[in-house]
Amino acid sequence: MDTRHNILTAAAVLFARNGYDKVSMRDIAGAVGIRAPALYNHFPDKEHLYLESIAHVLQGKAEALARAIAGAAPAWTRLERYVACLARIFTEDPDALRLIQREVLNGDDARLRTLTDQVFQTPFQDMLDLIQELGPGRDAHLLAISVMALVLDHIELACLRPLLPGYRPEHDDPEVLARHVCTLLRAGLVDAAPSAPR
Amino acid sequence: MDTRHNILTAAAVLFARNGYDKVSMRDIAGAVGIRAPALYNHFPDKEHLYLESIAHVLQGKAEALARAIAGAAPAWTRLERYVACLARIFTEDPDALRLIQREVLNGDDARLRTLTDQVFQTPFQDMLDLIQELGPGRDAHLLAISVMALVLDHIELACLRPLLPGYRPEHDDPEVLARHVCTLLRAGLVDAAPSAPR
DNA sequence: GTCTATAAGCGGATAGAC
DNA sequence: GTCTATCCGCTTATAGAC
Numbered sequence: 316m317d318t319r320h321n322i323l324t325a326a327a328v329l330f331a332r333n334g335y336d337k338v339s340m341r342d343i344a345g346a347v348g349i350r351a352p353a354l355y356n357h358f359p360d361k362e363h364l365y366l367e368s369i370a371h372v373l374q375g376k377a378e379a380l381a382r383a384i385a386g387a388a389p390a391w392t393r394l395e396r397y398v399a400c401l402a403r404i405f406t407e408d409p410d411a412l413r414l415i416q417r418e419v420l421n422g423d424d425a426r427l428r429t430l431t432d433q434v435f436q437t438p439f440q441d442m443l444d445l446i447q448e449l450g451p452g453r454d455a456h457l458l459a460i461s462v463m464a465l466v467l468d469h470i471e472l473a474c475l476r477p478l479l480p481g482y483r484p485e486h487d488d489p490e491v492l493a494r495h496v497c498t499l500l501r502a503g504l505v506d507a508a509p510s511a512p513r
Numbered sequence: 514m515d516t517r518h519n520i521l522t523a524a525a526v527l528f529a530r531n532g533y534d535k536v537s538m539r540d541i542a543g544a545v546g547i548r549a550p551a552l553y554n555h556f557p558d559k560e561h562l563y564l565e566s567i568a569h570v571l572q573g574k575a576e577a578l579a580r581a582i583a584g585a586a587p588a589w590t591r592l593e594r595y596v597a598c599l600a601r602i603f604t605e606d607p608d609a610l611r612l613i614q615r616e617v618l619n620g621d622d623a624r625l626r627t628l629t630d631q632v633f634q635t636p637f638q639d640m641l642d643l644i645q646e647l648g649p650g651r652d653a654h655l656l657a658i659s660v661m662a663l664v665l666d667h668i669e670l671a672c673l674r675p676l677l678p679g680y681r682p683e684h685d686d687p688e689v690l691a692r693h694v695c696t697l698l699r700a701g702l703v704d705a706a707p708s709a710p711r
Numbered sequence: 712g713t714c715t716a717t718a719a720g721c722g723g724a725t726a727g728a729c
Numbered sequence: 730g731t732c733t734a735t736c737c738g739c740t741t742a743t744a745g746a747c
Contacts, residue, residue: 334619336534353713419673420614421532431676439677450703456679457693458702460670461663468662475617478629479637481654495655503701504656505648551731
């Protein structure tokens with residue numbers, strides 16, 4: 316089969332869960348059923364393998380978000396779709412989110428710029444436009460970051476939340492999360508009824 | 514002077530910025546002006562040095578939050594103080610936040626449980642109680658996580674935000690961030706006027 | 712393309728002098 | 730308590746047979 320593809324998917328999982336330094340070329344080779352030197356037939360070194368495995372995982376995620384926000388529906392509807400899509404994508408593939416977290420934490424300026432240009436730019440701009448349509452007087456940048464934070468932090472903290480008081484298993488359901496975020500965005504902390512009003 | 518204290522503060526900075534594996538005992542020793550074997554007079558091994566440096570940095574942070582939320586003031590006022598305190602603490606000491614991020618990403622279950630019991634438990638419970646007072650019908654756990662996410666994600670993304678459209682330098686000011694978060698919590702994305710109403 | 716063998720270097724940690 | 734010297738394992742990466 317396609318060895319290169321197998322390497323990239325196996326490496327992405329290992330890097331996401333253990334971090335760059337805790338994953339050796341031997342580990343990656345072992346996960347694919349080959350020996351370490353064979354990896355160098357497909358990638359020039361570990362760094363390139365790592366960067367390509369990230370790109371491989373993030374492939375298509377941005378496009379899915381673009382589809383969710385597109386169309387002629389009312390702005391609130393498009394926001395709800397965007398939030399739901401974001402929650403679904405990264406709940407189903409938490410390794411992808413971990414890879415992004417590690418890059419944000421460790422990436423030098425050049426790598427962060429590349430990642431921004433190739434992945435974050437378009438979805439963020441879409442969200443920015445949408446927010447400007449919904450709340451013209453507000454700071455769209457702060458709000459767009461806030462929307463991302465509300466959705467992604469819940470998922471990032473999946474390991475920690477069960478240890479904190481008030482946790483219930485349904486909090487890990489992306490639909491529950493999306494509804495919660497939209498309710499909060501609509502009316503804030505207090506004013507909304509338990510079930511989101513239209 | 515107190516060599517042990519110097520080691521812990523220097524190590525914390527290195528670990529926060531580069532991660533556990535990218536910091537060698539030689540690096541830490543060099544930052545303090547000694548040689549690597551001397552470190553073993555103060556700590557049994559690298560793992561213990563790492564864990565103690567985290568504890569050393571997080572010391573006092575939880576107490577500051579407890580003070581901010583305490584008192585007989587109205588619930589909204591205490592929430593505002595809490596949010597402002599959270600934003601100030603981690604804007605002034607971004608390395609502390611990075612250490613927490615790394616622990617959440619890499620920590621096994623046992624270490625996350627220890628960290629929760631010793632640091633997160635009390636501030637989170639305080640926030641939970643406050644939210645139950647403010648919005649009795651809502652899911653307090655989801656909301657408390659959301660408040661943390663809104664404040665901390667802005668600070669965690671300090672490296673990324675300048676690369677995204679709409680960024681302005683004032684977004685890095687903890688007071689601006691705290692006002693933004695409180696406005697959002699009060700009335701959601703749309704209903705609030707640009708300057709937060711009382 | 713994959714293998715075995717191996718180079719070259721860095722990592723944590725210890726021994727023992729001072 | 731700190732030093733120098735050193736051990737030993739593991740890492741990335743290459744050479745060369747098949």
